[in-house]
Each structure stands twice: as C-alpha cells, then as structure tokens.
Amino acid sequence: MKTGLPEHATPVPSPCVSLCKMNRDTGFCEGCLRTIEEIVAWSGADDEYKRAVWARLRLREQALGFD
Template identity: 70%
Template sequence: MVDTPPALPPVLSSPVPSPCVSLCKMNRDSGLCEGCLRTLDEIIAWGKADDDFKRAVWAQLPHRDAMLDFD
C-alpha cells in the first residue's frame, strides 16, 4: 500500500481552489458571504483572478470569521 501525501493547504495549491461551500448567503452587516467569507466583489472576480489574488483572499478568511455572528 502506498501512502498518499497530505493535500496542500488551499493557499499553497495551484490552481488555488475556491473557498465556496455552496452556502451562499450575504450578511447585511459585514458584507461577507456566510458560507465562504468572501465579499461579493471577491466572488465575482474569482473566476478571472490570478493565484496571488486568490491566496490573498484565503489569507483573510480566518480573520473574517470573527466578523460574523452566527447565533
């Protein structure tokens, strides 16, 4: 049996995967999608964006989680 190496984190992968989790709901207060934590502008730009842009967005996602109140 061959060991499979662990998958690269999204910020190191190429092409950079989308953070979309198919839970599309924009939060009125923060302007962020409650599923992927991206702004509407980032979601629109994603398809044509380069990997540097996508990695920059991924880097912001952990900080944005605190901006949303899921209660």
C-alpha cells in the same frame, strides 16, 4: 512544503461551500466569508489574488469566531 491548506495549492481552489447567502451586517457570504466583490473577481483572478483573498478569509474567521 505541502501543508494541505487550500490556499497553498496550485491552482488555488475556491473557498465556496455552496452556501451562498450574503450577511447584511458583515457584507460577507455566510458560507465562504468572501465579499461580493471577491466572489465576482474570483473566476478571472490569478493565483496571487486568490491567495490574498484566502489570507483575508483566515483573518475574518478569527475575528468572527467562524467554525
């Protein structure tokens, strides 16, 4: 089933939007909401890890009211 969501694609695309600035209060990138650890691990990660990161991003978007 295709939903059009990036986390359902293979290979899983990066959530990076080229707005790279870490927020000191949240510890998340202000562009993609990943932690520095998630950003560093991304390039060597498998699709399972990347989908798990996307799932966390969706929760962060809701919690922070991220548009």
